[in-house]
Amino acid sequence: MEKRFVYADNAATTRVSDEVVAAMLPYFTENYGNPSAVYGFAGKAKEAIEKARGQVAAALNAEPSEIFFLSCGTEADNWALKGAAALKKDKGRHIISTPFEHHAILHSLDTLKKEGFEVTFLPVYDNGRVKVEDLKAAIREDTILVSIMFANNEIGSVQPIAEIGAVCREKGILFHTDAVQAIGHVPVDVKAMNIDMLSLSGHKFHAPKGIGAMYLRKGISIPNFMDGGGQEKRRRAGTESVPFIVGLGTAIEIATNKLPEESKRVAALRDKLIDGILERIPDVKVNGDRVHRLPGNVNVSIKFVEGESLLMMLDANGICAASGSACTSGSLDPSHVLMAIGLDHATAHGSLRFSFADYSTEEDVDYILEKLPPIVERLRAMSPLGRE
Numbered sequence: 001m002e003k004r005f006v007y008a009d010n011a012a013t014t015r016v017s018d019e020v021v022a023a024m025l026p027y028f029t030e031n032y033g034n035p036s037a038v039y040g041f042a043g044k045a046k047e048a049i050e051k052a053r054g055q056v057a058a059a060l061n062a063e064p065s066e067i068f069f070l071s072c073g074t075e076a077d078n079w080a081l082k083g084a085a086a087l088k089k090d091k092g093r094h095i096i097s098t099p100f101e102h103h104a105i106l107h108s109l110d111t112l113k114k115e116g117f118e119v120t121f122l123p124v125y126d127n128g129r130v131k132v133e134d135l136k137a138a139i140r141e142d143t144i145l146v147s148i149m150f151a152n153n154e155i156g157s158v159q160p161i162a163e164i165g166a167v168c169r170e171k172g173i174l175f176h177t178d179a180v181q182a183i184g185h186v187p188v189d190v191k192a193m194n195i196d197m198l199s200l201s202g203h204k205f206h207a208p209k210g211i212g213a214m215y216l217r218k219g220i221s222i223p224n225f226m227d228g229g230g231q232e233k234r235r236r237a238g239t240e241s242v243p244f245i246v247g248l249g250t251a252i253e254i255a256t257n258k259l260p261e262e263s264k265r266v267a268a269l270r271d272k273l274i275d276g277i278l279e280r281i282p283d284v285k286v287n288g289d290r291v292h293r294l295p296g297n298v299n300v301s302i303k304f305v306e307g308e309s310l311l312m313m314l315d316a317n318g319i320c321a322a323s324g325s326a327c328t329s330g331s332l333d334p335s336h337v338l339m340a341i342g343l344d345h346a347t348a349h350g351s352l353r354f355s356f357a358d359y360s361t362e363e364d365v366d367y368i369l370e371k372l373p374p375i376v377e378r379l380r381a382m383s384p385l386g387r388e
């Protein structure tokens, strides 16, 4: 097979789709009015924002008034956690989360700990899923917030969100979920799942980087995130990024409409790659649950090799992938996600993530399956990593 370019890092970010770009363009050069202005010209921008709000709400089964546009998923995570803590601090200071959340959650929790909040991290076991019994056992009189990610960005495991939501609602505890990896890829229903707050980010489902949203259930009056003008009902001041909001709304509507077929198509690519790797390469471990798994996520540990070296050789062959190896993240310790599911350092260092989305094809998978085994063989032949 001749050299190809294969983008298999859609969990890091996705290509903006042509439809989304086309929907956004008029809001740069034609309908560029400030939505807060009173003249008719600005009305088009205002209408576009409200249309997008409706599109996001419909995708989540929420009300448009419960959707707030923000700059990114990280901002939504910060607002949800710090806002919920400020709202409920007189009732209690105990928060429940997991050790393998995104750093936007973990570092927000660090900040809250410095302010006197206490955090219980539920075990996530070797399949990367929390158990509802553990949640029930961890809940205390002073528990005010549960934040558990919908799906993990590294190993793709999808959490029992509806069960968690039911427990929290019954106990009167706020439930936030970081659904950045889930939206557009698996069905999400904030009402059926009893979700109080949800974070999402456009660039994980073919909208641009730099636009996100939070679902905040009606009646939950967490403090404003940004003080200033009257935008977003004063909750998040700052002139709206109209083109990006339009892009987000368009992308979420497209993703939701094609989710039933597209998630099956992408899951078939995922399974073909996982099974193909297991067939062709000895000493491989699949990380994360094989059933409760994002359709686009492949994460394997290839023993006796370094993820970093694998990435460089894949890159030389035109393949973009990711690793939970230490060097990749620029720190000494391997990924906190792989540590949380109990991998030893050596196994974590040999981890490789491929993630697929709308533009991924079967040819991409075939190409990876052709290139990866000889790369592993070469690296193992020169490996100092102690294979007998």
Ligand SMILES: *Cc1c(COP(=O)(O)O)cnc(C)c1O
Residues within 6 Å of the ligand: 011, 071, 072, 073, 074, 075, 077, 102, 104, 149, 151, 152, 153, 178, 179, 180, 181, 201, 202, 203, 204, 210, 211, 212
């Ligand atoms: C990408 C990601 C984020 C951060 O979103 P940004 O829009 O990049 O700030 C948060 N949580 C998860 C699970 C993610 O995958």
